[in-house]
Amino acid sequence: EAGVAQSPRYKIIEKRQSVAFWCNPISGHATLYWYQQILGQGPKLLIQFQNNGVVDDSQLPKDRFSAERLKGVDSTLKIQPAKLEDSAVYLCASSFGLSGEGQPQHFGDGTRLSIL
């Protein structure tokens, strides 16, 4: 079974520039998550999709971050304009989507973003 695919693996940009990340979840997984992980911390949820609908985006800084999952499969996360504090690893994860049935999340390799 193919895992969660993310690209790019690394990105270096200057502050105030824009950047986009792409994620393709495991086939058949209805739920897709974007996380931000800062060094030394656990992943922090940015946005959660169920199919193509947003379930939770309460921690997404909406003035600069946006995400979409138009066809309910792959997803993009965009930052515009980037700030220094956005330097982090951006992880995409997917799960089958049935709550309480012990279905875990599976993660992609992540995108390591550095803001200069």
Next chain:
Amino acid sequence: RKEVEQDPGPFNVPEGATVAFNCTYSNSASQSFFWYRQDCRKEPKLLMSVYSSGNEDGRFTAQLNRASQYISLLIRDSKLSDSATYLCVVENFNKFYFGSGTKLNVKP
């Protein structure tokens, strides 16, 4: 109060030692529980799910205590390759809450 709390460590143990981590969670309605392992500069990978009756996978044993709202991970006969950060994850209505991780260093 954080949803999930873990001791950040580090736990420094010699090879062959037994080591245990605990993790507490705040929402008594939480439904599923997991331990993930994260190596330096890598993504989290599922180590094991935690079942109500407790479960074992080789050298790893996970326990759930709903009354006290904590889960535990026991590693027996530690190997150098067990060195990593162990993330406690709690699921509630398809939302996953992560602890900040416990760092384990296994030394020769």
